[in-house]
Amino acid sequence: MQEFKKALEKIRDANHIVLISHRHPDADTIGANIFMHIVLENNFHKKVTSVCADPLPATLLFITDDFVIQSEMPKNYDCIITVDCSTKEQTKFTNEMDSKITVINIDHHATNTMYGDINIVDPLAASATEMLYTIFENLGIKYSRHAATCLLAGIYNDTGSFMHSNTQKGTYITAGELQSKGADIKTIVKNLFKTQSIEQLKLWGKVLSNARLNGKGTLVSKISADELDETNASPRELAGVINYLNCVPESKMTMLLSEDLNGNVQGSMRSGNGDIDVSSLCEQFGGGGHKKAAGFTIPGKIVSQEFWRINAA
């Protein structure tokens, strides 16, 4: 709360605020960004620019609506607010983050590196959007139906529609309050959970059929660059399939390995029926995330062994 007071002072003093979402954006980082955009413009009367280095998938465009998210930093701003970014590298704009401009870091990842000048980080929150709900509720700020939709979209996304263990009593209460503020649940569910291209279905089919359970209770699957190519899907369309893999009663954790087009292997891990901290496992490979959901990237290729392993470059 002390940090938040400092942030509020900084926001009140600022003329032009830049809101930055993380690369490979999801509904939490974009929902948080557009919500802040609306509130800073309407309630604080600021000039605001929303930025995300990577393009948005079509399923997130209902969140941006008429707002523009640009891929480059604007000129002449005097405050940066990052939302849902655990490291400054995730913004891509590391030089700007190291400049004299104040950076306010709003995030919920336990692995956040506290890179901001002001850090508002709550690892107990289910999502960055849930944090924003609490913050602006305490300020008594009223906002539009669309702003409520932005927040609920982030909460739906990061809780896997209230199925992940980060869902707490307060999360349901917040969701209920956002519904009574007019949040459009139908559009959220349709876009985030009920929209899949035929290419994505084929990709998921390959991932599911590659699944293997090893003798140590780990379920592993993989997708090679060639297999990805055969489906015509984009690598980002892998998002979500791991939740289907992570359903086998005998598995304590799940790992999905995928080759990207830059000669790297992306590893995605989920803790299943056990208390394995997958973020500490991923940290050993230079990655990170949450206890129950984490990832890493290493240069190399996937090779078939007993199951599969990574041949590091």
Ligand SMILES: [Mn+2]
């Ligand atoms: Mn998040």
